[in-house]
Amino acid sequence: MLSNLGNFLLFLNILLSFTVIYFSLASLKSAEKIIFRKIYNISLAQSTIVLVCFFTLIAAYITSDFSLINVYQNSHSTKPTFYKISGTWGNHEGSLLLWVIILTIFSFLFLIINKNHSKNYRLYTLIVQNILILGFLFFILINSNPFLSISPVPKEGLGLNPILQDPALAIHPPLLYLGFVGSSIYFSAAIASLLTNYSERAFAKSIKNWILVSWIFQTLGITVGSIWAYYELGWGGFWFWDPVENASLLPWFAMTALFHSVVVLEKRNLLYFWVIILCLITFTLSVTGTFLVRSGILNSVHTFASDPSRGLYILAFLSIMIFSSIFLLFKKYYNKDYIINSNSKETFVLINNWFMMFYLLTVLIGTLYPIFTDAITNNKISVGPPFYNAVIIPVVIVFLIFMAVGPNTKWIKNRFVDIKKYILIFISALIINFLIGYFFKSLTILTNLIIISSLFLIISSTFDLIKSITEDRIDFARIVSHLSFGFLIFFIGLNHNFSIEKDFNMKVGETKNFDNYKIEFKKLELKNFKNYKSIVGDLKISDNKFGEERTLNPEIRIYDSPKTLTYEAAIKTNLIKDYYLTMSNIDRSEYYNIKFQKKPLMLWIWISVFALTFGGFLRIFKNAKNN
Amino acid sequence: MQKIIKIITISISTAIIFVFYLSLNKDNNYNTESQIGKKLNFDKIESIDEDKYLYIKELKGKNFVLINFWASWCGPCRSEHPMLMKLKSEKKLKLIGINFKDKKSNAKIFLKELGNPYYFIGKDEVGKLSINFGVYGIPESILVDEQLTILQKFIGPLDNQDLDDILKKINKV
Numbered sequence: 001m002l003s004n005l006g007n008f009l010l011f012l013n014i015l016l017s018f019t020v021i022y023f024s025l026a027s028l029k030s031a032e033k034i035i036f037r038k039i040y041n042i043s044l045a046q047s048t049i050v051l052v053c054f055f056t057l058i059a060a061y062i063t064s065d066f067s068l069i070n071v072y073q074n075s076h077s078t079k080p081t082f083y084k085i086s087g088t089w090g091n092h093e094g095s096l097l098l099w100v101i102i103l104t105i106f107s108f109l110f111l112i113i114n115k116n117h118s119k120n121y122r123l124y125t126l127i128v129q130n131i132l133i134l135g136f137l138f139f140i141l142i143n144s145n146p147f148l149s150i151s152p153v154p155k156e157g158l159g160l161n162p163i164l165q166d167p168a169l170a171i172h173p174p175l176l177y178l179g180f181v182g183s184s185i186y187f188s189a190a191i192a193s194l195l196t197n198y199s200e201r202a203f204a205k206s207i208k209n210w211i212l213v214s215w216i217f218q219t220l221g222i223t224v225g226s227i228w229a230y231y232e233l234g235w236g237g238f239w240f241w242d243p244v245e246n247a248s249l250l251p252w253f254a255m256t257a258l259f260h261s262v263v264v265l266e267k268r269n270l271l272y273f274w275v276i277i278l279c280l281i282t283f284t285l286s287v288t289g290t291f292l293v294r295s296g297i298l299n300s301v302h303t304f305a306s307d308p309s310r311g312l313y314i315l316a317f318l319s320i321m322i323f324s325s326i327f328l329l330f331k332k333y334y335n336k337d338y339i340i341n342s343n344s345k346e347t348f349v350l351i352n353n354w355f356m357m358f359y360l361l362t363v364l365i366g367t368l369y370p371i372f373t374d375a376i377t378n379n380k381i382s383v384g385p386p387f388y389n390a391v392i393i394p395v396v397i398v399f400l401i402f403m404a405v406g407p408n409t410k411w412i413k414n415r416f417v418d419i420k421k422y423i424l425i426f427i428s429a430l431i432i433n434f435l436i437g438y439f440f441k442s443l444t445i446l447t448n449l450i451i452i453s454s455l456f457l458i459i460s461s462t463f464d465l466i467k468s469i470t471e472d473r474i475d476f477a478r479i480v481s482h483l484s485f486g487f488l489i490f491f492i493g494l495n496h497n498f499s500i501e502k503d504f505n506m507k508v509g510e511t512k513n514f515d516n517y518k519i520e521f522k523k524l525e526l527k528n529f530k531n532y533k534s535i536v537g538d539l540k541i542s543d544n545k546f547g548e549e550r551t552l553n554p555e556i557r558i559y560d561s562p563k564t565l566t567y568e569a570a571i572k573t574n575l576i577k578d579y580y581l582t583m584s585n586i587d588r589s590e591y592y593n594i595k596f597q598k599k600p601l602m603l604w605i606w607i608s609v610f611a612l613t614f615g616g617f618l619r620i621f622k623n624a625k626n627n
Numbered sequence: 628m629q630k631i632i633k634i635i636t637i638s639i640s641t642a643i644i645f646v647f648y649l650s651l652n653k654d655n656n657y658n659t660e661s662q663i664g665k666k667l668n669f670d671k672i673e674s675i676d677e678d679k680y681l682y683i684k685e686l687k688g689k690n691f692v693l694i695n696f697w698a699s700w701c702g703p704c705r706s707e708h709p710m711l712m713k714l715k716s717e718k719k720l721k722l723i724g725i726n727f728k729d730k731k732s733n734a735k736i737f738l739k740e741l742g743n744p745y746y747f748i749g750k751d752e753v754g755k756l757s758i759n760f761g762v763y764g765i766p767e768s769i770l771v772d773e774q775l776t777i778l779q780k781f782i783g784p785l786d787n788q789d790l791d792d793i794l795k796k797i798n799k800v
Contacts (some may be wrong), residue, residue, distance in 0.1 A: 184665075291647065295650075295651055296646070297650045297651065308651045308652060311647075311651045312648075312651060315644065315647055315648060315651065318644070319644050322640050323637075326633075326636055326637060329628070331635050335629075368646075369645070371646065371647075371650050372646050374650065374651045374653065375646045375648070375649040375653065376649070412793065505700065505702075545631070569754065585702075586702030589702040589706075590703070590777070591702060
């Protein structure tokens with residue numbers, strides 16, 4: 001029954017999308033100055049029906065309706081209800097439905113929120129967005145339909161991959177999709193702007209909050225994914241330069257460049273075509289990422305069951321997007337002479353964009369290069385952290401300095417009056433860096449530079465904060481974001497430098513000593529849970545220097561459906577450091593491999609990223625207030 | 628100028644899409660089975676003892692060779708070691724051990740404790756050599772004939788069945 005209902009709703013959505021396009025074209029031709037009332041109504045119906053369609057699938061998951069292949073393949077009746085629900089988008093078909101929801105709802109919201117913008121511009125945005133919606137709806141119907149039924153109906157499902165049964169991972173996809181699918185709306189708006197020659201400043205005004213919204217969710221999505229990888233994958237790291245992580249980072253760089261340059265467009269009516277290019281690139285990179293992950297070209301924790309026909313469809317879709325964007329852009333492009341003073345806010349925003357493009361290209365090349373060598377020369381290589389660290393880290397040092405100086409420059413023409421202030425900040429950064437090295441542990445040259453430059457940004461942003469409060473010119477949003485970014489790099493630098501990692505093969509009853517620490521393997525327990533069994537280790541870590549003792553309980557979990565073994569790290573977090581311990585069994589032996597890590601300031605890394613996104617929220621509120 | 632940029636943009640986009648298309652039809656699962664039937668490809672292997680090397684020409688045309696990747700820290704290697712000790716007495720077979728990401732002192736203790744079945748022990752401190760042999764985890768063994776063609780790969784510890792396979796292959800000729 002749910003299968004029929006779901007399919008019916010999918011067809012209805014396709015019909016509504018065509019109707020929206022049809023009436024939008026009619027409205028374009030009509031002499032009326034406002035958009036037809038019925039377009040709003042159909043758009044609302046479209047959003048409602050796509051949500052109902054999604055809830056139908058959720059209902060099938062909650063009731064364990066295994067007559068749907070999708071539910072049968074990805075769920076199990078003994079699974080906790082929370083993971084039954086999150087299982088809806090934990091697979092290829094269900095997550096595509098989430099794609100369509102975001103495309104549709106953003107389309108509707110853009111239509112109703114931007115009421116004071118030109119009629120034609122809004123209608124073309126709606127048309128392009130609905131073409132995207134249709135593209136994905138057809139994709140779902142042709143080869144990724146979550147509502148396909150199976151007969152005879154199986155009694156039990158195959159289960160959801162246990163490593164996906166996790167609260168962070170349940171919210172990771174929706175957050176990330178809001179980010180990169182959300183970028184579709186300014187892709188559509190950019191095309192509409194080119195088609196209608198819509199006024200440049202007004203165009204900037206209409207998209208700036210959408211860029212911020214997608215940036216905030218993209219950042220949160222990436223962060224939640226990182227947090228999950230940190231405690232679930234058991235490597236003790238939070239960023240691995242895995243190609244699929246990179247795929248989410250590429251649009252993030254473009255978005256970050258975009259929300260800076262769109263301000264220049266709004267305030268100074270400059271960089272119009274550059275903003276358009278960034279709008280087009282952001283969503284194109286999002287679809288490219290989707291292609292890489294869904295086609296099975298990349299192997300990683302994110303790989304969905306691979307199917308080349310899916311890849312082919314997305315690739316065809318991507319090609320149409322890319323070539324039509326290029327065609328339209330070159331058709332509408334005209335040369336506009338910009339005169340930008342080299343010492344002005346505009347220049348500093350451009351510098352930010354150059355940096356972002358540099359990061360974007362580095363990560364893009366690192367991600368695509370192995371695919372290229374494999375496809376052309378059959379040679380399998382992987383580009384890993386050494387490449388990214390060597391190329392990106394030295395550049396971050398310079399970037400942080402520009403990030404500190406840039407915001408204090410003035411539009412059009414700036415005069416440097418604050419040289420003394422910056423020398424003072426630089427000396428303070430040097431002193432703090434020296435004290436860290438002196439009291440704790442010496443730093444490598446690169447870490448020294450990272451710490452100094454991040455302190456430079458932190459101190460400088462703190463000065464800005466004090467100044468803006470006293471002068472009552474508060475730009476909290478920018479200060480919070482820049483300050484948090486400074487802290488983020490500062491904490492990552494310290495974390496990297498002060499982390500300790502040790503590996504042991506131990507059996508129950510053994511004790512190991514190293515540096516100031518003692519690890520005691522006290523006992524092992526077998527516990528039974530609803531959908532898995534668990535071997536729980538009991539290990540005591542003693543810090544002889546500070547007389548601190550902690551018990552950590554790493555687990556080896558044996559899931560029944562599907563039959564999988566997972567290793568759960570035991571993590572003890574406090575404000576200063578994390579103790580991180582994983583345990584894995586060694587075949588045919590009573591020994592266990594114990595990996596111990598001390599990771600300083602982990603909590604502060606996460607707090608810094610959340611504060612960074614909070615800056616984005618503040619900016620949206622400020623924009624709303626100004627409007 | 629605009630035309631040149633246009634041509635470059637279109638060319639790069641087309642190239643990327645074309646490569647994506649090629650990649651779609653490739654099997655991207657890492658599979659060492661594809662090595663079977665290929666010739667061994669290395670010049671020399673450095674010995675665990677300094678300044679000694681095994682040259683590939685020393686092996687050609689003489690015996691079958693079983694290259695075994697192992698380490699003292701690897702539990703399954705310990706369990707497969709008796710199998711290797713059984714193979715030591717085979718006249719038609721030479722065993723070469725590649726000590727993988729290990730400490731020399733630990734490796735020596737391991738062999739002293741369990742016996743040394745190897746004709747030559749090479750070292751692979753960083754794991755790079757093993758990648759060239761298509762090895763991604765240990766223990767793993769590669770059976771090679773007199774002409775240095777790879778006959779079979781054994782992923783994981785050798786068991787009795789594998790031992791029979793090896794004996795059949797080397798005694799068939």
